[in-house]
Amino acid sequence: MRRLEGKTAIVTGGGRGIGRGIALRLAEEGALVAVHYGRRRDAADEVVRTIEDNGGAAFAVEADLESVDGVHRLVRSLDEELATRSDSRHFDILVNNAGIGTSSTFEETTEDMFDGLFAVNVKAPFFLVQQSLSRIRDGGRIINISSGVTRIAYPHIMAYNLTKGAINTFTLHLAQLLGLRGITVNAVLPGIVDTDVNASWLHTPEGRKHAEDISALGRIGEPSDIADIVAFLSSSDSRWITGQLLDATGGSHL
Incomplete structure (x- = not known):
């Protein structure tokens, strides 16, 4: 039996990059996956089609998360969509993956x-x-996607780094708050991952060499590397892990 059979998962920013990899992986484990997107409906629809073509179940849901009104819209949309599929607005797994970066x-x-x-x-x-x-x-899972920049100093993108530090703190306190309900809360801290966000510099000889050189494993991270960790944290196999910050940088800057 697949580890997430009968579970429902929400993946914010699930249409592209790491979020796409997570959505595909959770569906592979049997979860019904809500693929959230902000603007790229085409990308989210492609993820849903891929999941369905492989025998899984998924649907796309839109919300602009730049405001709390957008969060409320997402929750209302999820209530409506889930009620049509399972006669319940409840779900089991929330992956907070959506985020924006900066080059400033x-x-x-x-x-x-x-x-x-x-x-x-x-x-x-x-x-x-x-x-x-x-x-x-109760017994659910919350996984926050943070970043290795909370351990590794990159002062040129300091504002972004501060947001991920806040997510780490959020993870710790939320785990304490929800523990008695059996809900585990953990954060995954990726390093450099080969996604479209990084493609402009990573797909150059210099960029690739830099990324490979700083990793103890000597290679660039893939979305599947992060997705497999999230799948583990989403399953009952991780039931005794909560409030943790899991470094997923491939041993960068050790």
């Missing part, structure tokens, strides 16, 4: 840039979990 240095960062990063990367997960407390089943 510390000196170049404006207040609007700073606020935008925190809105999507911190405020949205905070209020999405808050709104989900009555919907996520």
Whole structure:
């Protein structure tokens, strides 16, 4: 039996990159997957089609997470979609993956840039979990996608790094809050992963060599590397792990 058979999972930012890999992997384990997207409906639909073509179940759901109103819209849409499929608005797994980055240095960062990063990367997960407390089943799983930049200093993207530090703190306190319900909360901290976000610099000889050289394993991370970790944390195999920050950088900068 697949480890997530009968479970329902929500993956924010599930249409592209790491989120896409996670959505595909959770569906492979038997979960019904809600693939959230912000603007790229085509990408989310492609993920849903791929899941269904492989015998899984999924649906796409849209919401702009730049505001709390968007979070409320996502929750309402999930309620409606889930009710048509299972006659219940409850779910088991929430993966807070959606996020935005920046190419602005510390000196170049404006207040609007700073606020935008925190809105999507911190405020949205905070209020999405808050709104989900009555919907996520006891014994459920919350997995937050953080970043290796909380361990490795990259001061040129400091504002982004601060948002991931906040997610780590959120993970710790949420695990304590929800522990008695059997809900585990953990964060996964990826390093450099081969996604379209990184393609412009990673797919150059210099960029590839840099990424390979800083990893103890001597290679670049793939979305599947992160997705497999999330699948483990989503399953009963991880039942005794909570409040943890799992470094998934391939041993970068050890």
